[in-house]
Amino acid sequence: MRPRKPIRRPISQNRFKPKKIKNRLYFIGILPPPSLSQQITQIKQEFADTYGPQYALRILPHITLQNPFKAPPTMEPAFFDLLTSFAATQKPFQVRLNGFGCFPNKVSPVIFINVELNHDFALLHKNLMNFLRKEFGFSHLLARSTFSPHLTIAYKDMTPEQFERAWPDFEHRPFEASFDVNHFYFLRHDGRGWEILEEFLIGSDEDLAASM
Numbered sequence: 001m002r003p004r005k006p007i008r009r010p011i012s013q014n015r016f017k018p019k020k021i022k023n024r025l026y027f028i029g030i031l032p033p034p035s036l037s038q039q040i041t042q043i044k045q046e047f048a049d050t051y052g053p054q055y056a057l058r059i060l061p062h063i064t065l066q067n068p069f070k071a072p073p074t075m076e077p078a079f080f081d082l083l084t085s086f087a088a089t090q091k092p093f094q095v096r097l098n099g100f101g102c103f104p105n106k107v108s109p110v111i112f113i114n115v116e117l118n119h120d121f122a123l124l125h126k127n128l129m130n131f132l133r134k135e136f137g138f139s140h141l142l143a144r145s146t147f148s149p150h151l152t153i154a155y156k157d158m159t160p161e162q163f164e165r166a167w168p169d170f171e172h173r174p175f176e177a178s179f180d181v182n183h184f185y186f187l188r189h190d191g192r193g194w195e196i197l198e199e200f201l202i203g204s205d206e207d208l209a210a211s212m
Contacts, residue, residue, distance in 0.1 A: 087200035093120035
């Protein structure tokens with residue numbers, strides 16, 4: 001009795017295709033110190049309780065340096081290494097918060113805490129945009145030259161009607177605070193919220209010690 005020949009099944013080409021790496025969402029920003037961050041979160045909560053919008057409560061208080069962008073997670077080590085070197089060449093500075101402002105868009109208005117833009121702050125943003133364009137190929141549309149730093153209190157789920165009701169209460173409401181900026185942060189969206197992946201020291205350890 002002859003042995004049966006093995007049945008040769010067609011090999012699926014999918015077995016040899018490398019898995020496509022899904023892009024993740026990132027942004028680069030400045031985070032206030034914990035005590036100030038808690039104070040800002042309390043204002044967000046007060047706003048939500050009084051006027052309704054709650055989406056901003058899901059986002060940790062921050063000042064955006066680079067708007068959200070997509071990249072493969074395999075790029076993270078390169079971002080970390082190069083941004084560490086970049087941050088070391090920059091100069092620490094102080095941020096001052098003063099009152100409230102708004103973007104009165106008809107469709108999606110925003111209310112925020114005003115952030116005063118000083119020379120060193122503007123220079124950090126300009127240098128970072130140039131760095132991202134040169135090292136990672138960011139377009140001018142993605143790494144924008146225009147910069148309006150702010151700390152958001154309400155947006156996205158705030159209707160124009162809610163904005164019209166809330167803004168007169170915040171337009172002249174006083175709020176003052178300041179803090180030293182010695183770090184900026186690289187954050188990634190995990191599908192539910194933003195997580196801090198890396199912290200970058202601005203300047204040197206000596207600069208950090210001098211600011212304390």
